[in-house]
Amino acid sequence: MRAIVVGAGIGGLAATLSLRRAGVEVTLLEQSRRFSEIGAGIQLAPNATRELRRLDVLDAVAAAAAHPAHVSFRTWSDGSEICRYALGREAEEEFGAPYLVIHRADLHNALAAVVPPESVRLDTTVVAIDQDTDSARVTTATGEHLTADLVVAADGIRSAARQWLFGKDEAVFSGTAAYRAVLPAAEMSDLDLPPLAVWLGPDRHFVHYWVRRGELLNVVAVFSTDEAARESWTAEAEPDEQLGEFTGWDPRVRTVLERAGQVLRYGIYTRTPLTRWNVGRVTLLGDSAHAMVPFQAQGAAQAILDAAVLGDALKSATPADVPEALDDYVGRRLASATGMQSRSARAGTEFHLPDGPEAEARNARMAAYAAEHRFMPQAPAWRADVRGRPQ
Structure with missing residues (x-):
């Protein structure tokens, strides 16, 4: 099983580690030239x-x-x-x-320290994601095409992948x-x-x-x-x-x-909550799926939980099982994460x-x-x- 993870923030790093523990070969793509976390x-x-x-x-x-x-x-x-x-x-x-x-930088560093360097490609910007029945692909800004059994888009609050999958939505x-x-x-x-x-x-x-x-x-x-x-x-x-x-x-x-x-x-x-995060062999994770206001202090936590469930859903899957495994991942996480989105938004006005x-x-x-x-x-x-x- 091969996966491409787009974005090396906290969610992307956690997803990489969780997938590797599930036996998946992971390529982590990050547009920055070095690991960094603001x-x-x-x-x-x-x-x-x-x-x-x-x-x-x-x-x-x-x-x-x-x-x-x-x-x-x-x-x-x-x-x-x-x-x-x-x-x-x-x-x-x-x-x-x-x-x-x-x-945040200390958490990021702790996660990055245990991702094998050979799994990471820095200075790599993804400009498109597509797929067919048997595989998913990303296209980089240099015109390179990379293929895997699944793509995990952990590209943050301004996620381009979210727009590619589900259309543009304004913050x-x-x-x-x-x-x-x-x-x-x-x-x-x-x-x-x-x-x-x-x-x-x-x-x-x-x-x-x-x-x-x-x-x-x-x-x-x-x-x-x-x-x-x-x-x-x-x-x-x-x-x-x-x-x-x-x-x-x-x-x-x-x-x-x-x-x-x-x-x-x-x-x-x-962001408007989504009713699904995945299409075929491509899924969102973390802020790209459920960016939330900070009033419950759960933004990073929810990305880490996404990563845990994603790895669990894929650990016994074959490449042919990927769409079904991603359905399982989203089915187990969507209601909980979007519920936290709503509670965080309410807490800002009703509580704080x-x-x-x-x-x-x-x-x-x-x-x-x-x-x-x-x-x-x-x-x-x-x-x-x-x-x-x-x-």
């Missing part, structure tokens, strides 16, 4: 770290990560705690895998944008910051947590806006723009934003961003829930084994 921190819940353990990369990921003992939800104006939920050792004992926070602005920055821990030592905190305020929220073993502080500041912002990981905000958006917030929040200096600003966009009496009612609900539950409301999903087998 962005900043991401959170990895136990549903994702369980699969990283199966890929034999969890130890390397955990060594580069931070391990928060809890997550604290706080009021925007004075930092008073609304509630907290257990993570750390308690979560690992309960769900069988750790909750980690990590710099829809969510009405929110975010500032992000990563700051050295040494510059934050005087602020007594919780290890992982979400500050909730009117039409805004502010998230921070340590990454790279506590050496860096990852910051994301989300705000509502009527002005469509660029969907870019590298666009810079105007100097001190972030301070104007978070006027009146707790001094610790303001200090972090001030010390961040030049921050990046990006618009948060949604209300004001006035609605916010007060939300805080009361959160406090009441936390009084009876050790773990966050989404935690039951961390227990599910995506391969459909008991842990």
Whole structure:
């Protein structure tokens, strides 16, 4: 069995490793000239770290990560705690895998380190995908044609493969944008910051947590806006723009934003959920299939889960079985991943961003829930084994 994976982001790397463990020969194509990963921190819940353990990369990921003992939800104006939920050792004992926070580049490096170099072709841009009954093919920008039994398109949020398979669809602005920055821990030592905190305020929220073993502080500041912002990981905000958006917030929040200096600003966009991801011998995976807003911290996790199920679906398949195996993969993942897409979108407006009496009612609900539950409301999903087998 031979597969071509298009895109060497987190989803593409995880898919390559999962397919190789299933006995598939994989060629991984990446348009960049070297492995690289932009962005900043991401959170990895136990549903994702369980699969990283199966890929034999969890130890390397955990060594580069931070391990928060809890997550604290706080009021925007004075930092008073609304509630907290257990993570750390308690979560690992309960769900069988750790909750980690990590710099995206560190996760990417851990995955890339165990992909054999001979499986990777960098500086290779795919310009077309096609197929017939017996095989699937990609065409590169240099005119080369590569053939395999299946093609996995993990080409990200602006997926060209998604458009080739299902037609063009426009990104829809969510009405929110975010500032992000990563700051050295040494510059934050005087602020007594919780290890992982979400500050909730009117039409805004502010998230921070340590990454790279506590050496860096990852910051994301989300705000509502009527002005469509660029969907870019590298666009810079105007100097001190972030301070104007978070006027009146707790001094610790303001200090972090001030010390961040030049921050990046990006618009948060949604994609229309698909009703299928695959056609014949070609399938989507990760953000190309189900790009989601970040309000449930599950974007990377869902790509890793896709990869796990894809490998599981193909491990006993023959080349002739590929279309049926891809149907199995999509059938096992589509409802769950698109459900997470919808929950993430709702969380942005219904949970994170209300004001006035609605916010007060939300805080009361959160406090009441936390009084009876050790773990966050989404935690039951961390227990599910995506391969459909008991842990």
